[in-house]
Amino acid sequence: MSDATAPDLFSELDRLQRHMSSLFGGFPTSLRSTRVGTFPQINVGSTEDSVEIVAFAPGLDTNKLDVSVDKGLLTIAGERATGYEPPQEGARQYAQERFSGTFRRVIELPQQADPDKVQAKYVDGCLLISVEKRETSKPRSVTVQ
Template sequence: MYESMLSFPGAVFGDFERLRRELNEALAPTGLPSSIRSVAPGSFPAVNVGNTPGSVEVYAFAPGIDASKIEVSIDRGVLTLAGERRLTGAPDEQKKTSVYGRERISGAFRRAISLPDDVDVDQVQASYRDGVLRVSIARKASAQPRRITVQ
């Protein structure tokens, strides 16, 4: 008479999740992040954040920026990346050029990334190569797993 929930098709739940996401996108105010940890679509620079057993790794994809003009700072557990991207190779607006599309973001930017509590802010390395800013923050030695020998 009643079917078991275990035999209920799993694809239905996937359809509900897809519908929920589509409704959130349709009803959410445009350009605003969907949660406190996310950012608005099109935020610059795009970042990947990950970790290794010994460090937290942040990669920011920011082509066309002078490395000496990128500011990297850590304050109270928040990594901040800031700088300015100048628009080069674009039509000159003083010549009354009609622009039909502009997809490259230009101007000042600032990204803030929350860091875990076990990072050592005294051991930070930052490098910029081929349009990718890499920031590596070491974890505190006290947070590292260590092996204890049994006597």
């Protein structure tokens, strides 16, 4: 395949993916294919010892935030207030990009994650979640006899 046709192929695949997504209501099939505007946006990564999740969620009241793990699924749920005064009576709103209301994100954890060892903290508008890996899944050295 020549270099000249590669961009056209990728743009055609992107168009096809958007079309298929619209046909099925835009429901995501994985973290990589979430709908536009999904809240909170997240990053998921791992170290040798843990699975690290960062949910970008400014303006949350931690008393209205729930993080739970059940059957290998990590759920982040809560509510986000508008955080501003409503427009004056008779004013028209042309666009609203800031999400407010209830939300729920579900993340499938890898099998090596230990659901009994989860820590979560909220710092500077980010929910930081760390799930330790099971001891049996961590790399270890084997002595050759």
